[in-house]
Amino acid sequence: MPKSKAPPRKRHHTERYRPPASPMKERWTRSQAALAGFMYGQHRSSVDIAAALGPDIIPATVRAMISRRWKLPKNTIGTVIEIPRHQHKKLAKLAAEKGMTPERYLARICFISIRDDMYDAIVPRDDKG
Numbered sequence: 001m002p003k004s005k006a007p008p009r010k011r012h013h014t015e016r017y018r019p020p021a022s023p024m025k026e027r028w029t030r031s032q033a034a035l036a037g038f039m040y041g042q043h044r045s046s047v048d049i050a051a052a053l054g055p056d057i058i059p060a061t062v063r064a065m066i067s068r069r070w071k072l073p074k075n076t077i078g079t080v081i082e083i084p085r086h087q088h089k090k091l092a093k094l095a096a097e098k099g100m101t102p103e104r105y106l107a108r109i110c111f112i113s114i115r116d117d118m119y120d121a122i123v124p125r126d127d128k129g
Contacts, residue, residue, distance in 0.1 A: 028065070032057075040066055043075050 032053050039049045046059040066072050083091065088102070095105035113122060
């Protein structure tokens with residue numbers, strides 16, 4: 001009596017279809033997915049994220065995973081800046097006095113200073129930073 005064939009292996013939901021002879025599988029590890037989400041939250045581009053994930057990940061795959069599979073909200077264009085802890089506390093205090101969140105307070109200052117080109121009025125001339 002002939003032996004029955006084993007059923008075909010079920011593909012994982014994160015694997016893309018590849019011909020059976022292809023040795024490459026597109027499957028992200030948890031650490032890759034976490035890094036991609038973290039970098040997306042920092043407003044990094046899909047090119048930067050793909051470069052950080054490895055040579056076999058392309059930017060189009062990153063965009064597809066973020067928008068179609070994970071359905072993350074689109075980032076507004078912005079910049080993440082580092083603020084020392086003591087300045088962040090002072091920022092929070094100043095914003096609270098105005099009845100705003102620290103993020104909204106900084107956004108208003110940036111918007112007004114850029115609109116009115118107030119760089120020379122805010123930054124001292126001898127400041128090289």
